[in-house]
Every structure is written in C-alpha cells, then in structure tokens.
Amino acid sequence: MPIWVEDLTHIYLPGTPMEVVALEGVSLEVRDGEFLAIIGPTGSGKSTLIQHFNGLLRPTRGRVVVGDLDLSDRRVNLRRVRQQVGLVFQYPEQQLFEETVLADVAFGPRNLGYPPEEVDRRVEQALEMVGLGREMLERSPFELSGGETRRVAIAGVLAMGPRVLVLDEPTAGLDPRGRQEILSRIRALHADYGLTVVLVTHQMEDVARLAQRVAVLDRGRLLMVGSPREVFAQAEMLDRVGLGTPVVTRVMRLLQERGWQVRTDVLTEEEAEAELVRVFGENGRLPLRDARLPGGTRADGGPASGGTRGPGGGCPPGGGDGP
Amino acid sequence: MFSGAPFGQYYPGESPVHRLDPRTKIVVTGGLVVVLFFLYRWPAFALVGVLLMGGLLVAGIPPRLLWRSLRSILAIIAFTFVLQLFMTPGPVWFRLGPLTATWPGLRMGMVTAGRLVLLILSTSLLTFTTSPIALTDGLEYLLRPLRRVGVPAHEIAMMMSIALRFIPTLLEEAEKIMKAQMARGADFQSGNVIRRARSMVPILVPLFVGAFRRADDLAMAMEARCYRGGEGRTRLRVLRMGASDLAALAGSAVVMAAALVLR
Numbered sequence: 001m002p003i004w005v006e007d008l009t010h011i012y013l014p015g016t017p018m019e020v021v022a023l024e025g026v027s028l029e030v031r032d033g034e035f036l037a038i039i040g041p042t043g044s045g046k047s048t049l050i051q052h053f054n055g056l057l058r059p060t061r062g063r064v065v066v067g068d069l070d071l072s073d074r075r076v077n078l079r080r081v082r083q084q085v086g087l088v089f090q091y092p093e094q095q096l097f098e099e100t101v102l103a104d105v106a107f108g109p110r111n112l113g114y115p116p117e118e119v120d121r122r123v124e125q126a127l128e129m130v131g132l133g134r135e136m137l138e139r140s141p142f143e144l145s146g147g148e149t150r151r152v153a154i155a156g157v158l159a160m161g162p163r164v165l166v167l168d169e170p171t172a173g174l175d176p177r178g179r180q181e182i183l184s185r186i187r188a189l190h191a192d193y194g195l196t197v198v199l200v201t202h203q204m205e206d207v208a209r210l211a212q213r214v215a216v217l218d219r220g221r222l223l224m225v226g227s228p229r230e231v232f233a234q235a236e237m238l239d240r241v242g243l244g245t246p247v248v249t250r251v252m253r254l255l256q257e258r259g260w261q262v263r264t265d266v267l268t269e270e271e272a273e274a275e276l277v278r279v280f281g282e283n284g285r286l287p288l289r290d291a292r293l294p295g296g297t298r299a300d301g302g303p304a305s306g307g308t309r310g311p312g313g314g315c316p317p318g319g320g321d322g323p
Numbered sequence: 324m325f326s327g328a329p330f331g332q333y334y335p336g337e338s339p340v341h342r343l344d345p346r347t348k349i350v351v352t353g354g355l356v357v358v359l360f361f362l363y364r365w366p367a368f369a370l371v372g373v374l375l376m377g378g379l380l381v382a383g384i385p386p387r388l389l390w391r392s393l394r395s396i397l398a399i400i401a402f403t404f405v406l407q408l409f410m411t412p413g414p415v416w417f418r419l420g421p422l423t424a425t426w427p428g429l430r431m432g433m434v435t436a437g438r439l440v441l442l443i444l445s446t447s448l449l450t451f452t453t454s455p456i457a458l459t460d461g462l463e464y465l466l467r468p469l470r471r472v473g474v475p476a477h478e479i480a481m482m483m484s485i486a487l488r489f490i491p492t493l494l495e496e497a498e499k500i501m502k503a504q505m506a507r508g509a510d511f512q513s514g515n516v517i518r519r520a521r522s523m524v525p526i527l528v529p530l531f532v533g534a535f536r537r538a539d540d541l542a543m544a545m546e547a548r549c550y551r552g553g554e555g556r557t558r559l560r561v562l563r564m565g566a567s568d569l570a571a572l573a574g575s576a577v578v579m580a581a582a583l584v585l586r
Contacts (some may be wrong), residue, residue, distance in 0.1 A: 056502050079508050087506040095503040097528035107525065111508030142532075156507060 001067045001084055001163040001196065003030040003053055008062035010048050022048040024220045025062075030164065030198055035190045037207040037228075038200045040217030041242045046200045047090070049217065050166045053198070054078075054085040066164075083112055086162030090169050092153035093141070101127070101144075101152050102137040108160040126159035127152075129193060130185050147178030151185065158189075164196040165189060171203065183210065208232065208246045208267035216243070229265050248272040332392065334451045339567060340382040341452045345461030347568040351575045352449040358579045359438050359445075367585040368437045374578045375444045382452045392447045393440065400436050407432035455487040457560075464562060477553025485541070493534065500529045 010023040023045045030036055030053070040046050051057040052064045055071045055078040064071045066081050089095065098104035105126055109119045127136060130151040136144075141152050154170070170186065171179040187210055190197045201207060207214055207228055214231040216223040218241040224231060232238070232245045235253060244250070252264045252272065262279050266272045335341075340348075355371065362368055379389065409419075411428035418424070450458070463480030470476050501511065504525045511522050 051502065054506060056505060079510070082506055082508055087503075089499065089503045089506070092503065094533060095500050095507075095525075095529050097525045107504075107509075108507040111510065160508060 002032045003067075003085070003164065004063075004065040005029070005049070005052065006063040006065070008049070008052060008064065009060050010045075010052070010057060011060045012048075014060060022220055026217075026220075026222045028215055028222060028225065030196060031213075033194060033196050035197045035199070035210055035212045037211035037214045038198060038217060039202070039204070039207060039214060039243055043219075044217040044241075045220040046217055047168055050087065050168060050198065050200060053164070053166055054082045054087050056082075056087070079112070083160045084162055085164045085166060086157040086160055088154050088157050088165070088167045088170060090172060092157075092170075093146075093149035096141040096149065096153060096156075099140055100138050101132075101141050104141055105152065105156045105159050108156055112160060122159045122161065123155075126155040129158050129189060130155045131181070145178070147174055147181050150174065150178070150182060154182075154185075162195070164198065166198040166200075168200045169202065170199070171201070171206070186210070202243075204232070204238075204244060204246045205268075208249070216241070228267055232267060233265060332388070332447070332450050333454045334382075334384055334388060335454075336383055336452065338382045338452070340378055340448070342567070343452075343571055344562055344564050344568045345453050345457040346464055346562060347564070347571055348449050348453055349458070349461050349465060351572065352445050354575065354579055355445045356442060358582055359441055361583060362438065362586050363434055364586060367582045368441065370578060370582045370585060371441055372444075374575065375441065375448060378448050379444070379451075382448065384448075384451050388451070389444070389447065393443055396439065396443055400439050403439065404432040404436050407435055456484060459484045459487070460558070460560065460562060475553075477556070481553075489534075489537070492537075493530065496533055497526060497530055500526050 005026060005028045008023055008026045008028075009021070012018075012020045012022055026045075026049060028049075038046050038049065048057065052059060052071070053066065055064075055066075055076070059072065066085055069076050069081055071078075071081065096104050098107065102123055105123045106119050109122045114122065123137075124134065127133070132148065132151055132155065136148075136152070141149055144152065150170070154167070157165070165186075167186065171182050174182065183206060186197060186199065189195045190210075199206070199211065211228055213225060214228050215225045216231060216238070223237065223241065224234065232249050235245050235249070238245055245253075246267060248266055248269055248271070249264065252262050252266050252275065255262045256264050260279065263275055266275050355375075359371065362371065408424045408428040408431075409422045411425050411431050413425040413427035416424045416426050416429060453461075459480045462483065463476050466474060466476035466479060501509075505511075509522060509525060511519065511526075514522070
C-alpha cells in the first residue's frame with residue numbers, strides 16, 4: 001500500500017509565541033513493498049512526518065494519501081488507516097499496560113472488533129513474526145528483557161495486520177544483541193512477510209544494510225531521496241547536517257585520501273572486505289590478515305608497508321621492499 | 324492536545340510586579356483572598372478591582388490570557404450564581420416552575436460571582452508574574468517559622484517544585500502514550516462515561532509506571548549530588564525585600580483596610 005505525501009507543512013501551536021514549523025513543503029512517496037529509511041538529525045521532523053502516515057497528526061498544509069484514502073477528508077475512517085499503517089513509536093515498550101503478553105498484543109485487534117478466535121490467531125501470528133514463542137503468552141510484559149518487551153510491543157502493532165510498518169528508532173537503548181534481533185526481525189518482516197517498511201533511524205550502518213531507498217530530512221525540509229549508494233555518496237552534505245556515513249564508507253574515503261585506489265561507494269562490511277581483497281590481496285604484498293591487525297598502520301597514518309605513493313600512483317606500496 | 328491547558332501560566336516579563344519579592348506577592352494575595360470574603364458592597368469590590376486591574380496593567384498581562392484563566396471557572400460562577408438566586412429566601416423576584424428567584428438571592432448571587440472573579444484575578448496576578456521556582460522559594464521562607472511545630476517547610480517546597488517541574492513532562496508523556504494507543508486502534512472519544520473511563524486504563528497504567536521509574540531516577544540523581552534535605556542548605560537566589568516591596572505591601576494594606584471599612 002503506497003503512501004503519497006504532497007507538499008506537507010506542519011506547524012505546531014500556530015499563532016502562538018511557541019509556534020514551531022516542524023515540516024515545510026515535504027513531498028515524498030512510500031512505494032508499495034519497499035524498505036524506506038528516513039534519516040535526519042534530532043528535531044529534523046522525522047517523528048512529525050511519520051505521524052502523518054496514519055492520521056495521528058493532520059497537515060497544516062498539503063496532503064497525505066494512504067492507498068486510496070485522502071487523509072485530509074474528514075470522513076475517512078482513521079481506524080482503518082491505522083490498521084493499514086502500523087506505527088511503532090520510540091521506546092514502544094513504554095506503552096504496554098496489560099497483565100499478560102497475550103492481553104497486551106490483543107489490544108489492537110480487539111479495538112478493531114475481531115471475534116475472540118480471530119484475535120487469538122492474530123496474537124499468535126504476530127508473536128511468531130517477531131520471533132517469540134507461545135510460552136510468552138501468559139507472562140507479564142514487565143518481567144521480560146529489554147529486547148523481548150520491545151518485540152512484544154512491535155507484535156502489538158503487527159497483530160492489527162498492517163500492510164505498512166513504520167518504526168521510529170526501534171533499536172534505541174538496546175544492547176548489541178537486542179539490536180541485532182530486532183533488525184533481523186524487521187528485515188524478515190520486509191523480505192518474508194512482504195510488509196512495506198519505513199524505518200526512522202540514526203544508525204547509518206542499518207540504513208546501508210537494510211534500506212532500498214533513503215530520505216534525508218534536515219530542519220523540516222526534505223534534502224534528498226535516493227538509494228543508499230546515492231545518498232551516502234553525498235558524504236559532505238551528510239557531514240554538514242551531522243549525520244555522517246557508515247563507518248566502512250568513511251574508512252574507504254580515508255584510504256582514498258591517502259592515495260589508495262579504492263572504491264568509496266561501499267556500504268557494508270562484506271562489500272568493504274571484497275574491495276580490500278581486490279586492492280590489497282591481488283598483489284600479495286599485504287595479506288588482509290595483517291591489514292586487520294591493530295598497528296597494521298603506522299603512527300603517522302600511512303599505509304603499513306610504506307614505500308612511495310602519490311596521488312593516482314598505482315595504489316599498492318611501491319617496488320623495492322617486497323618479499 | 325494539552326497545550327492549551329492553564330498549567331504553569333507564568334508569563335515572563337520584567338515589569339515592577341514581576342520584580343517584586345515573591346514573599347510580598349504571596350502575602351498580598353493571601354491577604355486579598357481573606358479580605359474578599361468579607362466584602363459585600365459595590366464600592367469595596369470596585370476598590371479591590373481597581374487595585375488588581377492596576378497590577379495586571381503594570382505587569383502587562385494580555386487580556387487574552389486573563390480571559391482564558393477566567394473562562395475555566397465560568398461554569399462554576401454561573402452555577403453558584405443560579406444556586407444563590409433560587410435558594411436564598413426573601414421577597415420574590417420571579418418564578419420559574421417550582422423555583423422562585425428572590426431579590427436577596429440576586430444580590431447574594433452577584434456578590435458571590437464578584438468574589439470569585441476577584442479571587443481568580445488576584446491569584447492569576449500572582450501566578451502570571453511569579454515563576455513557579457520563585458513561588459516555592461517564597462513559600463518555603465514563609466513556612467519556615469512553622470518548622471518549630473514540625474512542619475517540614477523545605478520538604479514541602481521541594482515537593483512542590485518537583486511536582487511543578489514534572490507537570491509538562493507528564494502531559495507530554497500522556498500525549499505520547501495516547502498517540503501510541505490510538506495507533507493501535509484505541510478510541511477515547513466515543514461511548515458512554517463508563518466506556519470512556521475504561522479507555523483511560525491503557526494510558527494511566529503506562530503513565531504511572533513511567534512516573535514511578537522517573538521518581539526513582541530523580542531520587543538517585545539527587546542523592547548522587549549529595550542532597551540531604553534542607554539542613555544547612557544555601558540558596559542560589561537569595562530573596563531580598565527592597566523598597567518597592569515595602570511600598571507594595573503598604574499600598575495594598577491601605578487598599579485592603581479601606582475595602583474592609585467600605586464593605
């Protein structure tokens with residue numbers, strides 16, 4: 001289910017001294033079935049934007065169309081929109097309130113008026129989608145681990161059966177394992193269950209790894225939309241707004257600055273590894289094993305095996321000091 | 324959603340009223356509130372009214388804000404007026420079904436309405452021109468003599484400051500939780516009273532859980548900075564009474580005395 005945002009402007013508390021323009025003239029399309037990442041520094045309007053996707057906020061100006069429903073039409077049944085577009089807020093575990101996981105995940109489908117058997121079926125399916133088993137059903141959401149409670153909260157949204165899942169920084173405040181679990185679940189929701197996913201995040205690595213398209217927001221304006229490769233090619237722009245690029249992209253850029261002929265459009269560790277093998281490996285001068293060792297580079301930051309090098313000079317360290 | 328609520332209605336400014344010592348303003352407001360309940364005649368009301376209007380004018384409070392704080396108790400004023408009008412015995416003014424409105428009732432109704440309006444104006448003048456922090460500072464100082472009889476003045480003031488500080492935070496959090504539950508199809512607007520009360524549970528439980536967690540964190544953070552109550556605690560802002568405070572106290576005392584004479 002696609003979402004169209006047209007020339008969207010949102011102003012908080014208009015006409016008061018506290019007036020804040022949170023979004024200004026944003027036009028964006030969420031394509032059916034895609035994985036879209038929205039990135040931007042704190043206060044850039046990310047959260048305001050996604051709250052328009054399911055009608056929690058109404059545009060001050062502009063239009064939001066979800067599927068065939070124009071949300072500016074006051075007759076639109078917002079509950080139907082909210083069923084189609086599931087929104088997972090930041091720290092969603094803070095909204096849990098029931099005594100058991102079962103009852104909490106069932107809150108959404110019950111609100112939608114499904115019969116009890118259907119509610120149960122949806123709860124079980126939703127828990128399965130986030131990788132939690134039946135044994136969770138009767139436990140209290142307040143006695144689970146951080147990653148587990150968050151998955152329960154995400155299940156609470158999935159149980160409504162949305163076609164689009166919007167997540168606002170779903171990994172914030174989790175330990176590395178919790179983060180990985182959530183991310184691999186989100187990836188599966190997109191790949192295996194065919195959900196359209198919109199991910200708001202500060203983690204450029206996650207964007208590089210997961211997203212098909214990226215939208216960059218800064219101070220309420222849409223700076224650019226494109227594939228991760230296109231967006232991360234604009235390293236200067238991203239640095240200027242305070243977002244930066246994935247670590248591996250930065251490493252490649254630094255290598256290039258020092259005269260190594262490496263590609264700088266790598267996004268993931270796997271791509272970086274392949275590129276490093278290509279550049280260093282084929283020469284046999286610098287086995288990758290050594291390149292990874294701390295101290296593999298000199299204190300002055302030059303390449304480990306030194307030698308002559310210059311801009312454009314055929315990258316590998318120069319002649320004389322070979323094996 | 325909650326942004327229009329009349330909480331923390333401090334209206335920042337640099338007027339002479341703003342600059343008065345909070346203790347002066349608390350004492351004058353307290354005095355006025357007591358005096359108001361003795362007033363019965365028009366000239367007395369007018370006198371106090373003029374004093375308050377003067378204060379509000381000097382403080383530069385926009386009439387719009389004033390109207391907003393009055394509007395919130397309009398229903399109460401109307402209710403007490405009607406109650407007085409029909410419940411006071413005396414010569415009949417008119418009849419409405421089984422109810423009789425009386426002339427003394429009309430008078431009593433207007434007196435009560437006048438007292439309530441002036442009450443709101445005087446407390447508004449205090450809260451518009453005094454920041455919550457200054458207010459609790461002043462209150463702590465004024466409560467200090469009561470420590471002898473076991474009133475924990477510092478603790479009360481600290482509790483008040485903390486409560487005031489966290490009202491906006493809690494409102495923000497309530498709004499966030501409400502939106503999250505609406506995203507899960509919750510509906511807070513339709514249904515009868517019981518249904519609506521029940522629909523508050525998904526908001527209140529997370530709100531309380533969050534409030535308790537925050538209280539724990541706050542206590543820890545205070546202890547980490549060696550907070551140990553009011554014993555030996557010095558202040559960043561030391562309250563000082565100035566000439567303008569004495570003038571304001573004397574002036575209001577004269578007006579209040581005059582109002583009591585005219586009552």
